[in-house]
Amino acid sequence: MTITLREGGPDDLPVLLGMLDSSVEWLVAQGRTAQWGTRPLSRSEGTVAAVTRAMAEGTTYLAEVDGAPAATLTLTDGPGAYLSHLPAPGEPERYIHWLASDRRFKGLGAGSALLAHAAEETRRAGVGLLRVDCYAGGDRRLVAYYEANGFTPTHTYTHGPDDWPGQVLARRVR
Numbered sequence: 503m504t505i506t507l508r509e510g511g512p513d514d515l516p517v518l519l520g521m522l523d524s525s526v527e528w529l530v531a532q533g534r535t536a537q538w539g540t541r542p543l544s545r546s547e548g549t550v551a552a553v554t555r556a557m558a559e560g561t562t563y564l565a566e567v568d569g570a571p572a573a574t575l576t577l578t579d580g581p582g583a584y585l586s587h588l589p590a591p592g593e594p595e596r597y598i599h600w601l602a603s604d605r606r607f608k609g610l611g612a613g614s615a616l617l618a619h620a621a622e623e624t625r626r627a628g629v630g631l632l633r634v635d636c637y638a639g640g641d642r643r644l645v646a647y648y649e650a651n652g653f654t655p656t657h658t659y660t661h662g663p664d665d666w667p668g669q670v671l672a673r674r675v676r
Contacts, residue, residue, distance in 0.1 A: 503568060503610060506566050507563055507565050509564075518553055522549070525605060526540070528608075560577050560578030567607050570607075572603055572604055572610065574602055576600050577620050585659065589657070591672075601616065622675075629675070632672070632674075634653060634670070635659075636648060639666070642669075645671070653673045654672055657669075
């Protein structure tokens with residue numbers, strides 16, 4: 503098995519949305535519907551717009567396993583507006599959006615390879631802080647995943663009418 507990384511572009515939007523849909527399907531099968539609901543995210547105009555916006559504002563990377571798209575993330579200069587109520591970090595940062603994988607490749611390291619690449623790209627840009635936010639409800643498995651990849655929890659938050667529980671995490675890269 504070989505993992506390769508490449509930059510993505512607008513033509514990769516269907517691939518990214520497919521990975522998000524795969525994640526939703528997997529979460530539903532696990533009985534974990536509070537994170538992203540039960541409907542494919544590709545059918546949500548708001549989600550498609552948010553993914554498209556992040557891709558336009560930053561750089562999207564894809565991890566491929568033996569040539570097949572397996573995972574993705576987008577790296578920008580800051581978080582989304584939904585976190586504007588949290589304190590700013592007071593320094594330049596890079597921010598990870600929409601880390602997702604095609605669940606057929608679960609456990610092969612594609613997501614971790616992307617996180618390591620995001621840290622290296624952040625360091626290469628002369629920026630010392632890499633941040634991400636994620637769902638923090640239920641068993642907090644996603645928070646633990648980021649912790650296992652070198653991130654430390656910083657701020658908790660809630661979002662939307664259902665008070666969706668979120669966690670911001672940070673990683674120093676220099």
